[in-house]
Amino acid sequence: MSRRKHTHDKNLPVTPQNQSFTFVDGFAPKKPCLSAKNTHQFTSQEIQNIQRDHEAQQLTQVREKEELLAKKKEELDVEQLRVVWQSIQGAGFKSLYNYLHTLFNTRDPILSAQVSQMLSYHGPELLDSIHTSHPDMAIDWALSTSTERIEAEWKVLVREFQPAQGAPNTGILVRFLLQWVLA
Numbered sequence: 022m023s024r025r026k027h028t029h030d031k032n033l034p035v036t037p038q039n040q041s042f043t044f045v046d047g048f049a050p051k052k053p054c055l056s057a058k059n060t061h062q063f064t065s066q067e068i069q070n071i072q073r074d075h076e077a078q079q080l081t082q083v084r085e086k087e088e089l090l091a092k093k094k095e096e097l098d099v100e101q102l103r104v105v106w107q108s109i110q111g112a113g114f115k116s117l118y119n120y121l122h123t124l125f126n127t128r129d130p131i132l133s134a135q136v137s138q139m140l141s142y143h144g145p146e147l148l149d150s151i152h153t154s155h156p157d158m159a160i161d162w163a164l165s166t167s168t169e170r171i172e173a174e175w176k177v178l179v180r181e182f183q184p185a186q187g188a189p190n191t192g193i194l195v196r197f198l199l200q201w202v203l204a
Contacts, residue, residue, distance in 0.1 A: 063071070106117075114120040127133050140147070152159035184190055 109117070109120050114123070124132065125136060127136070148159070184192060
């Protein structure tokens with residue numbers, strides 16, 4: 022007896038009793054199709070080239086993602102700065118200098134402590150940022166500040182080492198005897 026391959030006769034009308042259904046799971050993984058075109062054997066050089074290309078693609082994707090994140094962060098920073106600037110203007114400060122000058126010279130103990138703490142922790146970074154954005158101005162300020170400090174120290178040293186009028190020079194030398202310094 023021969024076995025029938027078809028369970029449904031094409032000549033019969035389709036009714037719920039004689040209609041068969043095949044359920045397909047769309048989420049099940051598909052079985053790999055093994056055909057003649059997948060049997061190529063790769064050489065070690067080809068494998069290395071494929072790996073190198075894949076690594077280069079991954080590196081490019083990582084760089085593009087980092088650049089996109091950096092651009093989004095920059096956009097967010099600019100937006101936040103604009104909001105803060107509008108708040109500063111809304112508070113009545115006419116310029117950023119006016120705001121910063123008032124902030125650095127406040128007599129309010131809480132604000133003053135916060136400014137001091139910020140400068141203690143981040144002062145060098147702020148000065149580096151100023152130097153990066155305006156190097157000539159920062160160097161001129163540093164030189165003038167250093168000059169003022171050196172002149173002030175020089176005046177103290179002159180007062181300390183210059184003998185009184187009519188006093189012998191040996192009086193200065195006596196003050197620096199090792200026994201006197203250690204006493």
